[in-house]
Amino acid sequence: MIEKAYEEFTNNYSKILEKIRFYSSSINDSVKEHLKKIWINYEPEPVKSSFIAIDGGEFVKELRVGTVFLANAEAVYGEGVNVSPLDNEIKMGVFRPGNLAKERVSEIMSVLELSLALRNGNKAEYVLMDGSLKKKLGNGKDIEEEEKDLDEIINCDNEERSFRRLILKSQILICRLIQNYDGKVLWVSKNSRGRDLFGESLSDIAVIESLTENPGFTLPFVHTIDRKNLVNNKEVKSLEGTEITSFYVRLEKGQRVLKVDLTGRIEEEEIKKIINNLHSVSIKGYPYPLLKVHYDVKVNKEDRQRILSILGLNHIRGNSWWPNQFF
Numbered sequence: 458m459i460e461k462a463y464e465e466f467t468n469n470y471s472k473i474l475e476k477i478r479f480y481s482s483s484i485n486d487s488v489k490e491h492l493k494k495i496w497i498n499y500e501p502e503p504v505k506s507s508f509i510a511i512d513g514g515e516f517v518k519e520l521r522v523g524t525v526f527l528a529n530a531e532a533v534y535g536e537g538v539n540v541s542p543l544d545n546e547i548k549m550g551v552f553r554p555g556n557l558a559k560e561r562v563s564e565i566m567s568v569l570e571l572s573l574a575l576r577n578g579n580k581a582e583y584v585l586m587d588g589s590l591k592k593k594l595g596n597g598k599d600i601e602e603e604e605k606d607l608d609e610i611i612n613c614d615n616e617e618r619s620f621r622r623l624i625l626k627s628q629i630l631i632c633r634l635i636q637n638y639d640g641k642v643l644w645v646s647k648n649s650r651g652r653d654l655f656g657e658s659l660s661d662i663a664v665i666e667s668l669t670e671n672p673g674f675t676l677p678f679v680h681t682i683d684r685k686n687l688v689n690n691k692e693v694k695s696l697e698g699t700e701i702t703s704f705y706v707r708l709e710k711g712q713r714v715l716k717v718d719l720t721g722r723i724e725e726e727e728i729k730k731i732i733n734n735l736h737s738v739s740i741k742g743y744p745y746p747l748l749k750v751h752y753d754v755k756v757n758k759e760d761r762q763r764i765l766s767i768l769g770l771n772h773i774r775g776n777s778w779w780p781n782q783f784f
Contacts, residue, residue, distance in 0.1 A: 501736035510746030514754035535746035542696025598689035
């Protein structure tokens with residue numbers, strides 16, 4: 458079957474390539490004119506700064522009798538390419554069989570990341586968080602739960618309630634993070650699918666990458682946190698109407714475009730300052746501390762096999778209807 462697929466791919470190579478080029482070239486002139494007005498070419502002037510970078514990893518193995526999971530997060534401290542581990546968190550366990558295992562593990566990882574940011578945010582000039590602030594907030598609509606300790610939430614047998622409490626916990630931590638470190642926490646996304654600027658079928662990042670090459674940034678655009686996405690909690694309510702400034706940036710010529718979110722309003726000069734600081738730790742257009750922590754927390758294939766082996770799960774086999782002797 459795969460040989461047939463390769464054959465089809467080879468036969469249709471030119472058509473596929475033509476369509477890719479068409480999607481890129483079909484961006485209409487009004488979008489190009491709009492980009493000219495909001496994209497500013499800027500050659501960074503590196504300024505050495507200190508960074509805390511935080512990311513998380515996860516592993517989920519669903520079995521018929523339950524779900525084994527691991528969620529971890531790490532904070533690293535960096536100045537230039539000198540990056541060292543600073544702090545970490547890890548949670549692992551087993552969920553009863555259900556339908557929200559992966560979603561719960563992702564929220565646990567988010568809580569661990571935010572806890573590290575809150576605990577270590579005063580140790581550097583900037584805190585770099587992987588991903589977007591909007592995604593980290595999640596959707597708290599119609600959630601009204603009591604705040605609980607993370608271990609208690611994880612051990613809750615009611616998976617729906619556990620999931621709701623994890624979203625609550627995450628939003629409370631975001632609220633505290635903003636209160637403590639407003640303006641110094643940068644949420645950096647390399648795969649944003651946002652279409653705030655151009656309203657095209659292509660993402661804003663895809664449009665900018667297709668039509669620009671030089672280092673630079675877009676003029677900032679501001680949006681607010683919507684009440685409908687927040688949990689029903691007195692502390693979290695203070696997030697309602699909080700302004701988030703976003704902008705797109707390329708740190709090095711020909712490299713990928715990143716989206717940066719931070720709370721509060723900022724002007725062009727502040728964006729240039731941020732770019733200068735990020736450029737000082739840039740490796741091929743991406744902040745090296747975030748790259749380093751990403752590989753530190755990633756649960757790769759070998760790690761997964763080792764975890765399952767330690768738990769003795771590599772050898773658990775059920776009755777199979779596949780004729781294994783033929784494969």
